[in-house]
Amino acid sequence: MQHEDVGGDSARCNFVESLVEFTTFRERTIVSVLYRCAGPGCEQTMIKEDGWWMMWASFDGRRIPSLTLSPWNAQLAAEEAAMPVCGERCAQLLQSHFMGNLQQNQTERERKG
Numbered sequence: 001m002q003h004e005d006v007g008g009d010s011a012r013c014n015f016v017e018s019l020v021e022f023t024t025f026r027e028r029t030i031v032s033v034l035y036r037c038a039g040p041g042c043e044q045t046m047i048k049e050d051g052w053w054m055m056w057a058s059f060d061g062r063r064i065p066s067l068t069l070s071p072w073n074a075q076l077a078a079e080e081a082a083m084p085v086c087g088e089r090c091a092q093l094l095q096s097h098f099m100g101n102l103q104q105n106q107t108e109r110e111r112k113g
């Protein structure tokens with residue numbers, strides 16, 4: 001999974017890793033999405049939504065990047081292409097990753113002049 005681009009415009013989709021499972025049940029095909037935690041090194045898959053959070057990066061009108069943390073909401077997660085996180089520790093790791101990428105982008109911009 002690519003994590004480099006969190007400060008960029010294309011960042012929002014990079015974090016979302018979800019598995020789509022097709023189950024044929026009688027005549028119907030049921031599609032269920034299994035969410036996997038976006039925390040670095042975390043392999044948790046969402047079984048129950050309780051205790052899960054979501055995070056997404058966005059830009060405000062002044063092009064200032066920000067990171068939003070919110071309790072899990074499947075509909076909003078789809079709208080915002082949010083990253084599912086299984087708990088506080090993974091949220092902190094992702095926040096740290098986001099901050100690191102912004103600092104790195106800043107440094108690269110300064111170097112380019």
Ligand SMILES: [Zn+2]
Nearest residue numbers: 037039042090
């Ligand atoms: Zn996790």
